[in-house]
Amino acid sequence: MVFTDVEIERYARHLVLREVGGPGQQKLKAGSALIVGAGGLGSPAALYLAAAGLGTLILADPDEVDLSNLQRQVIYTEEDLGRAKPEAAADRLAALNPHIFVAGYNGAFTDDTADELVTGVDVVLDGTDDFATRFAVNAACVRMGKPLVSGAIGRWTGQAGVFAGRPCYRCLVPEIPPEAETCSVVGVVGALAGVIGSLMALEAIKLLTGAGEPLTGRLMIYDALAGQTRTVRVAADPECPVCGGAEA
Template sequence: MSTPLSPLPANRLNRFARHIVLPELGGAGQAVLAQARVALMGVGGIGSPALQYLAAAGIGTLVLIDSDVVDETNLQRQTIFTPDDIGQSKAARAADWVRAFDPALTVIAHDQRLTPDNAATLLGGVDLVLDGCDNFATRLAVSDACVALGTPLLSAAVGRFQGQVGAFAGHLPGQACYRCYVGDAFDADDCDTCAADGMLGAMAGWTASFAAMQAIRLLLAETGGRPGGLGDAQWGKLHLLDGLAPSMRSFAIAADPACKACGESAS
């Protein structure tokens, strides 16, 4: 973020009082969040609960991208929707939820499918992308666009009783992008679906809320909010959440020198 930080208006201080008293955030950190721009790729199982916590954290601008409509089966885990929303645009209804929850936030809804051709346009100008979409082709298009735009990517996925959240910065020297992690073999629309495999609704909530916390960590680390903030950005670290054990383990993703998006030969 290149613009100087502005202090929070007096009428916003009480809303975020529980953040401001945290030494790791304080008023400076909350001001960073107020000026942050975050794009959510998908407002479904991951994006829906993540959106609730990002909006509650006072993220100033939220860009919502989803071409799907609300289905009755979504209501088991996509917590911002109600039966009245069935058949309506997820992006539009999610934007309405944000406006009702906190009118001071700016929300931009894109009711369209992200592709390699429009990814740079849809994701341009944000400080962070949180990707919770449901197919590898879109995930790789998002990742490639983030590398090209120089934008950090937080990738989150969930299925059955497992979740994963990882931070990628393929635009930085020596750091992995999402394509380094999954390779090129997944450049397709086919993938496992929750319709076939099932998903515990609360597992989506756990993964999404952890992703929201990581987003806050990354924004504070990258923009110089509160000195020290919540710690480093954890680039290239993937966290695996197991809802059955329950447990969480983490490992590092190495940059692939041959990656066609961020490797040595990438144009």
């Protein structure tokens, strides 16, 4: 895969990285990702993956841009209010990097749409705040053998992890918590979305290029108030309804 002179200049800081270089940048250009949820986490993740030169980005979200989104969903402006998020985000990403392909799906991720959306991409990023959607995304990734980069935020705490086969996300969260909270209810500091969303993009880049050690089977938890992080290993649940019969 050949780079133009413009692309060589654009990705110069990647090309001089030993862990990326020309081969890694070629993998990014040939790679693809589905981002489920073009909100607080999907926004920075999409911006950084587009800037990194990921060849194909697909964004799925059923919502429209609302004024309250702009506190943390940095991909949008006031001019986007009322627009479908995937459409507005795709326009912004295409303007950021015209060398990539961006497509938007203005609909919910459900069992009916899962296979169509996940088919053909190399990695899936889930930045939604709805457990039913997270479960559907996880199940599709396990079923189709795609790595999943999952992120979540609330108040001042965020987390990100990578799931590939076993353990899967349902090993971490077997059932929907009875008192599940969303950012609209408990609040969230806007900059935290940038931290975790960027971490999700970083993990996707590592997966696609083979650089370093991704957070596969691990969860990084960030406490913004304390300025501390910790990483825990996720154990495979032999009774997991999604991956219990899969090979580790």
